Every structure is written in structure tokens, then in C-alpha cells.
Amino acid sequence: MLLDGGVDVELAVEAALAGAGVVREKYGRPVGRYDKSATDFATDADLEAERAIVDLIRQARPDDAVVGEEYGAEGGSDDGQNRTWLVDPLCGTLNFAAQTPLFCTNVALQANGQRLVAAVADPLADEVFWTDGTTAAVRRGGSDAPLEPSAGSRIVDIDVDAPPDAEFRQAKVLLDPEFRDTFGPRVSSTTLALAWVAAGRRAAYVTNGQLRDSVHFTAGIALCLAAGCVVTDLRGQPLHTGPGMLAAADPATHAKLVELIARNP
Structure with a gap:
């Protein structure tokens, strides 16, 4: 069976919380750093959290x-089911290393390219956003509350990193x-902002790049879609058919941002 009822979503939540627990325990303490490039690195927290998950x-x-x-x-x-878990143990490593409390742990399950369940845990706020593919909620203190997108904040989170050949x-x-x-x-420099769009804390989130099967973005995308957000590429076309992603709380916010992006390539 591709999706085992509520078992898979609870596993996603438990796994995200396990990783978040490692990250929380190491936050603010000296950690080893492992450079991947001049501008990208992992820490002991990334490695140990991923192993726990x-x-x-x-x-x-x-x-x-x-x-x-x-x-x-x-x-x-x-067995032909192609069930794959995508894990980003610490999204916002630079924030974490700089003791800036903006980071999260992402876990998502896909099968045959379709998102099934996902969980995004905020280690310091002690909350986890989850979806079973149909509903979306945030769990605090053992209680779940539905995610309700809203553009009321008028806050748009923009990932300003752009690859050299970016169209936008x-x-x-x-x-x-x-x-x-x-x-x-x-x-914010973390995909936690996607969960905030689903929760009504952000009006929208904008990022560049190719995001299909991304360990960074799949969980947050699943949350936004299940919560009823409008999620497309930067041109307003279906996600993954063009560059980047625009996730907006409602159609009006989405339409305005598509217009602004189009005239500022």
C-alpha cells in the first residue's frame, strides 16, 4: 500500500521531531563545521539530526x-511502489550557526512522484506542521489545530539567493x-517560511531554482497545497513547469506577485 493510513503521517511527525530534538540540544553550543563550498557547509547538528531521522x-x-x-x-x-522519504535535517544551517533562531527540520514521503505526507518541525518553537496529503495542521503540546492561510500580514518572504543563470x-x-x-x-533564509504561509503567518513565499524532488522544499510545498494555498512557478504556471516557486495565501496575493515578478525579471 502506498500510504498506510495515519501511520505514515505520524512517522513523518515523529521523525521530524527526532531531528528537531537533536538540533535544539545543539543550538547555541560549539559544533563542528564541514565545508561543502565557500558559501555552504554542514554542522554536527545537520549530520546527527539526519542520522536520527x-x-x-x-x-x-x-x-x-x-x-x-x-x-x-x-x-x-x-516492489514497484517507489516510496521515498526526503529529509532535510536542518534547513537554515547558516542561521543555526549564527545563533539566529530561524531554522527547521523537513521530512516528506513521496511515491511515484506524488507527495503523500510531510512534516516540518520548528525546534525552538516546539511545534510541528504536518499534512496527510489532504488536511494540514500544526501540533503544539500534543494538540492539533488546522492550518488556515491568510494574507493579512502582508509579509512576503523572499529567498534572495539566485543561481548565476537565473531567469528571475x-x-x-x-x-x-x-x-x-x-x-x-x-x-528568513529557511523553508520554515513555507509552513508560515500555510499557517497564515506569511502572505507568500518566493524562491528561485528547480524544486522537483527537493529535500528542502517538498515538505513545505505539501503543507501549502493541503492548506489551500496557491502554489505555482514564478510565471503563475503549474509548479515545476517553469522556474522557481510562488506560494501565496490566496488568489489575489498570488496574482499581484505574478504581476510584480513579471515586470522585474
Whole structure:
């Protein structure tokens, strides 16, 4: 069975919380740093959190594949179901290392390219956002409350990193007077902002790049879709058919941002 009722979503929640527990325990303490490039690195927290998540998933679902940000792909069976867990143990590593409390742990299950369940845990707020693919909620203190998108904050979170060949330079839209008159920009540098769109804490989230099967974005995308947000590429077309992603709380916010992005390529 591709989705085992509520068992898979509870596993996603438990796994995300396991990783978040490692991250929380290490926050504010000296950690080892492992450079990937001049501007990208992992820490002991990334590595240990991913291992805690993967070990839990492997115990519960030994035949499933797992793709992690740090350790890569492992496992999987030949039963034709293609169940794959996507794990980002610490989204916002730079924030974490700088003791800036904006980061999260992402866990998502896909099968045959379809998002099934997902969980995004905020280690310091002690809350976890989850979806079973149909409903979406946030769990605090053992109680679940439905996620309800809202554009009321007028805050738009923009990931300003752009690859060298990007069709859209996110920073340009920040200079548009109409954008500044309509929205309040923020740069959180973590996909936790996607969960905030689903929860009504952000009006929208904008990022660049190719995001299909991404360990960083899949969980947050699943939350937004299940909560009823409008999620497309940067041109307003179906997600993954063009560059980047725009996740908005409602159609009006989405339409305005598509317009602003189009005139600020």
C-alpha cells in the first residue's frame, strides 16, 4: 500500500521531531563545521539530526528509500511502489550557526512522484506542521489545530539567493515601489517560511531554482497545497513547469506577485 493510513503521517511527525530534538540540544553550543563550498557547509547538528531521522524511518519502513541532504540516498525495494522519504535535517544551517533562531527540520514521503505526507518541525518553537496529503495542521503540546492561510500580514518572504543563470533575480522585485507599497518583505533564509504561509503567518513565499524532488522544499510545498494555498512557478504556471516557486495565501496575493515578478525579471 502506498500510504498506510495515519501511520505514515505520524512517522513523518515523529521523525521530524527526532531531528528537531537533536538540533535544539545543539543550538547555541560549539559544533563542528564541514565545508561543502565557500558559501555552504554542514554542522554536527545537520549530520546527527539526519542520522536520527533516517534511523527511525529505517526501523519503521525498512523497504522504503531515503534521500537525505547530508548522507544522500539509501535503501529502497523493487516492489514497484517507489516510496521515498526526503529529509532535510536542518534547513537554515547558516542561521543555526549564527545563533539566529530561524531554522527547521523537513521530512516528506513521496511515491511515484506524488507527495503523500510531510512534516516540518520548528525546534525552538516546539511545534510541528504536518499534512496527510489532504488536511494540514500544526501540533503544539500534543494538540492539533488546522492550518488556515491568510494574507493579512502582508509579509512576503523572499529567498534572495539566485543561481548565476537565473531567469528571475529576486532582489529586483524588492526595489519595485509598488511591491514596497503593497507588501512587507522578509528574508528568513529557511523553508520554515513555507509552513508560515500555510499557517497564515506569511502572505507568500518566493524562491528561485528547480524544486522537483527537493529535500528542502517538498515538505513545505505539501503543507501549502493541503492548506489551500496557491502554489505555482514564478510565471503563475503549474509548479515545476517553469522556474522557481510562488506560494501565496490566496488568489489575489498570488496574482499581484505574478504581476510584480513579471515586470522585474
